[in-house]
Amino acid sequence: MNFSTITDADFDSFYPVKLQRLSATHWTPVAVAKKALSFLNEDGKNTILDLGSGAGKFCLLAASWSNAEITGIEQRAQLVQQARKIASQLQLQNLQFLQGDLIHLDFKDFDSFYFFNSFEELINPKDKMDKEEELDIEAHQNRIEEIRKKFEQLKKGTRIATYCGECHEIPESYLLIKSENKGKLKFWEKRG
Numbered sequence: 001m002n003f004s005t006i007t008d009a010d011f012d013s014f015y016p017v018k019l020q021r022l023s024a025t026h027w028t029p030v031a032v033a034k035k036a037l038s039f040l041n042e043d044g045k046n047t048i049l050d051l052g053s054g055a056g057k058f059c060l061l062a063a064s065w066s067n068a069e070i071t072g073i074e075q076r077a078q079l080v081q082q083a084r085k086i087a088s089q090l091q092l093q094n095l096q097f098l099q100g101d102l103i104h105l106d107f108k109d110f111d112s113f114y115f116f117n118s119f120e121e122l123i124n125p126k127d128k129m130d131k132e133e134e135l136d137i138e139a140h141q142n143r144i145e146e147i148r149k150k151f152e153q154l155k156k157g158t159r160i161a162t163y164c165g166e167c168h169e170i171p172e173s174y175l176l177i178k179s180e181n182k183g184k185l186k187f188w189e190k191r192g
């Protein structure tokens with residue numbers, strides 16, 4: 001498959017039908033991944049962390065298109081398994097998937113970050129991946145607050161691309177560099 005011209009339908013065909021059905025709501029569109037990667041990896045070989053990597057769509061695309069070192073962290077074991085399976089099929093060397101809570105990861109190991117509104121499922125019934133899970137507004141606020149603190153501690157020049165959401169996780173020390181896709185995709189850089 002030629003990744004430079006890949007469509008969403010082409011990419012999603014790597015997934016079983018159940019995960020293909022989640023794509024429109026939960027996985028990054030190819031065109032968005034392309035723009036986010038070119039911002040996050042603008043100066044060459046960066047280390048990029050996808051915070052809540054799901055079935056790996058952003059990471060797999062980014063690793064196929066670049067020499068950046070890509071890491072995805074995802075809490076759901078089955079999604080991690082699926083992402084690792086495709087990475088191995090594609091023989092991608094510059095990519096790893098971790099399983100766990102992104103809150104416990106040291107953000108200082110990375111140059112730039114991709115965040116596709118990963119905590120939305122805690123407050124929005126339309127974004128729930130598991131029907132039986134309860135909404136939890138307090139947990140949502142706590143997680144936003146925690147990653148905000150982590151972003152605040154990073155070095156000047158750190159870049160973040162956010163897709164969807166209100167962006168309350170971005171501290172004031174980050175400047176909004178540009179905004180695309182009708183404001184859904186935002187590019188931030190730490191100034192102070």
Ligand SMILES: C[S@@+](CC[C@H](N)C(=O)[O-])C[C@H]1O[C@@H](n2cnc3c(N)ncnc32)[C@H](O)[C@@H]1O
Binds near residue numbers: 055056
């Ligand atoms: C909207 S999906 C985005 C998936 C992927 N980044 C992509 O663009 O294709 C958000 C993912 O974040 C994961 N997630 C939510 N909270 C998390 C946490 N605390 N730690 C790790 N993963 C988390 C969810 O399980 C879900 O798979």
